Amino acid sequence: MAPHTPHTVSCVIFIVSVCIAASQITEVNYSPEVSSYKMAGRVTANTVVLQLPRCYFNSAPSLCNFLCDVYLVPAVDSGVNNFDADKTKASILSLSPYPTAFTGSNPKNYYLTKVGPLSNYPCVVPPGVMFFRAGADGNCSTPNCNGALPTGSTVRFKYLLFNSATQALLMETNWSGEVILYSLSNPATIDDSMKRRSGGMIVITSILSVFLALLLLLLIGLSIYACRYTPEKEPLPSLGSLRVKKYDTHNVKQPQLYVNQGYVDETKRYASSEVLPSQLKISEDLGDSVKLKRYQNYDPPSSEDKNTEKQTEQQTPQDKVYKV
Amino acid sequence: MAGGKGITLLMILLIIGNVFTAILGLALFAVAVWVTVDSYGLYPLTAVTGKDDIFAASWIAIFTGFAFFCVALFGAFAAARKSRRMMLVYLVSMLIVYIFECASAITAATNRDYLVGNSSLMKKQMLTYYADGSDAGMQVTNTWNRLMLEVGCCGADGPMDWVAYTSTFRQKYGNTYPWPLNCCNRLSTFDVVDPKNCKIGYADSMFTQGCFSYIESVFSRYTWAISWYGFSVLMFVFFLMLLAMVYYTKL
Numbered sequence: 001m002a003p004h005t006p007h008t009v010s011c012v013i014f015i016v017s018v019c020i021a022a023s024q025i026t027e028v029n030y031s032p033e034v035s036s037y038k039m040a041g042r043v044t045a046n047t048v049v050l051q052l053p054r055c056y057f058n059s060a061p062s063l064c065n066f067l068c069d070v071y072l073v074p075a076v077d078s079g080v081n082n083f084d085a086d087k088t089k090a091s092i093l094s095l096s097p098y099p100t101a102f103t104g105s106n107p108k109n110y111y112l113t114k115v116g117p118l119s120n121y122p123c124v125v126p127p128g129v130m131f132f133r134a135g136a137d138g139n140c141s142t143p144n145c146n147g148a149l150p151t152g153s154t155v156r157f158k159y160l161l162f163n164s165a166t167q168a169l170l171m172e173t174n175w176s177g178e179v180i181l182y183s184l185s186n187p188a189t190i191d192d193s194m195k196r197r198s199g200g201m202i203v204i205t206s207i208l209s210v211f212l213a214l215l216l217l218l219l220i221g222l223s224i225y226a227c228r229y230t231p232e233k234e235p236l237p238s239l240g241s242l243r244v245k246k247y248d249t250h251n252v253k254q255p256q257l258y259v260n261q262g263y264v265d266e267t268k269r270y271a272s273s274e275v276l277p278s279q280l281k282i283s284e285d286l287g288d289s290v291k292l293k294r295y296q297n298y299d300p301p302s303s304e305d306k307n308t309e310k311q312t313e314q315q316t317p318q319d320k321v322y323k324v
Numbered sequence: 325m326a327g328g329k330g331i332t333l334l335m336i337l338l339i340i341g342n343v344f345t346a347i348l349g350l351a352l353f354a355v356a357v358w359v360t361v362d363s364y365g366l367y368p369l370t371a372v373t374g375k376d377d378i379f380a381a382s383w384i385a386i387f388t389g390f391a392f393f394c395v396a397l398f399g400a401f402a403a404a405r406k407s408r409r410m411m412l413v414y415l416v417s418m419l420i421v422y423i424f425e426c427a428s429a430i431t432a433a434t435n436r437d438y439l440v441g442n443s444s445l446m447k448k449q450m451l452t453y454y455a456d457g458s459d460a461g462m463q464v465t466n467t468w469n470r471l472m473l474e475v476g477c478c479g480a481d482g483p484m485d486w487v488a489y490t491s492t493f494r495q496k497y498g499n500t501y502p503w504p505l506n507c508c509n510r511l512s513t514f515d516v517v518d519p520k521n522c523k524i525g526y527a528d529s530m531f532t533q534g535c536f537s538y539i540e541s542v543f544s545r546y547t548w549a550i551s552w553y554g555f556s557v558l559m560f561v562f563f564l565m566l567l568a569m570v571y572y573t574k575l
Contacts, residue, residue: 037526037527038526038527039521039524039525039526039527040482040483040484040487040525040527040530040532041483041487041502041503041523041524041525042524042525044487044499044502045487045488045499046499047499049524129521129526131524133523133524135499138498138499138500148499182487182488184488184489184490185488185489185490186489186490187447187448187451187452187489187490187491188448188452190444190447190448190451190489191444192444192445192448194437194438194441195441195442196437196441197434197437197441198433198436198437198441200433200551200552201430201433201434201436201437201551204429204430204433204551204552204555205430205433205434207555208426208429208430208555208558209426209430211558211559211562212422212423212426214562215419215422215562215565216419218566218569219415219416219419219569222415222569222572222573223412225573226408226412226572226573
């Protein structure tokens with residue numbers, strides 16, 4: 001009994017210390033946060049950009065200056081409880097590899113991915129943009145790869161500190177708040193029908209339509225008016241406006257003997273006062289003679305014959321029968 | 325006499341008005357040519373939807389602009405000749421040109437409302453056709469690439485368009501890049517300044533404004549050229565034609 005006692009006692013002490021060490025995951029009172037930089041892709045459908053775990057694990061043991069790694073646990077819905085149940089197991093790192101973490105009949109809904117050694121994240125913030133993008137590797141299958149998160153899921157994060165030599169979980173932060181990823185919409189659901197007509201379009205359409213109608217009506221009216229009231233080509237005759245020459249009909253009103261001096265020599269052809277009878281004989285009244293109306297002799301009026309002419313003129317022509 | 329003086333005044337007014345209309349028509353012709361040529365290169369965006377009526381309206385305006393020029397000069401000549409027949413021909417021709425120009429102005433204004441009333445149509449088109457391998461897709465891709473590079477913008481309303489919707493681009497290229505590389509800031513050598521930060525959308529490494537406001541301004545510019553300028557020409561021509569009708573009745 002005596003030679004075995006120290007060996008068994010040391011064995012027991014070792015086992016107990018390991019057990020105590022294994023159950024002592026220090027919880028740090030920080031929680032991961034979405035990056036605070038101004039960026040459009042902080043949260044997408046499959047990825048989240050997180051702030052780095054600076055100063056989170058300040059209270060890590062001194063061996064962690066060189067030998068510790070920071071890991072991230074994204075957990076979806078029930079993955080939070082699953083991880084909390086599984087975290088005390090020694091094989092936690094390989095318990096839920098990425099491709100099967102969210103698929104299958106009973107998925108764990110969490111996975112672990114390596115962020116980097118703790119020495120990369122000192123407390124003093126260097127200049128530049130630093131972040132960690134969860135889900136950056138897309139559809140990967142290597143151990144502890146940074147696989148894409150399920151679209152539209154609600155994710156919570158936790159940073160872990162592992163001893164890189166022993167793969168033992170040393171420290172963990174709190175769970176972060178819920179981060180809701182975008183659920184992708186189908187662009188066919190975008191309603192691209194016309195919403196509203198602009199004011200300018202209404203003004204143009206209404207005014208132009210009215211004016212066009214007016215123009216058409218006016219033109220039709222004009223053509224009707226033009227057909228009805230076409231002015232004549234010739235000017236209308238206006239009485240009294242014509243100037244007619246006034247002719248002096250002297251030969252009808254006062255007939256006078258006209259002797260053409262050019263033919264005076266030809267006395268036999270043309271009657272003159274010497275040829276024409278100067279006396280007018282009055283014959284007896286015959287019973288069966290016709291009484292004719294005769295005009296006066298067209299002798300030029302002379303002073304001797306004036307009395308005789310006047311006498312003959314006084315006699316009424318129709319009562320006398322003249323014998324020539 | 326007074327009638328004669330009135331006619332002479334009308335004739336002078338008509339001649340001056342018609343010469344001015346000829347100038348207006350020529351300017352309309354020139355502006356319509358400018359719109360048709362599409363110096364901003366945005367025609368594929370309308371062609372893909374099948375509603376390129378702004379450009380149809382500009383084609384019509386080319387012809388009506390030139391027709392206004394010709395008919396107005398003829399009208400000046402007809403007024404000077406005091407010929408009834410020629411004035412009637414002038415009135416009827418002007419009416420026909422008037423009808424077509426009305427159609428052009430109204431079409432351009434209506435189509436603009438459909439295309440760029442809000443950003444939905446452009447966004448949907450971008451998501452569906454960008455990176456598509458078809459003819460239409462290639463044209464749209466080239467147009468958007470040039471737009472994003474020259475104007476400095478990303479997406480229709482912003483980069484979140486690429487994030488919030490599935491797209492042909494995402495189907496083809498996966499989740500590595502949430503948006504096309506043309507959204508990223510580039511040096512004068514066209515190298516991307518910072519691909520890593522552009523990938524996550526860091527504001528200094530990429531363009532965060534949407535392209536829609538630029539597209540809308542271009543199409544509005546085309547539309548104001550065709551529809552509002554055409555509208556003003558038509559207003560002037562309407563009153564000129566009233567004058568011509570009065571002149572016709574006095575001839």
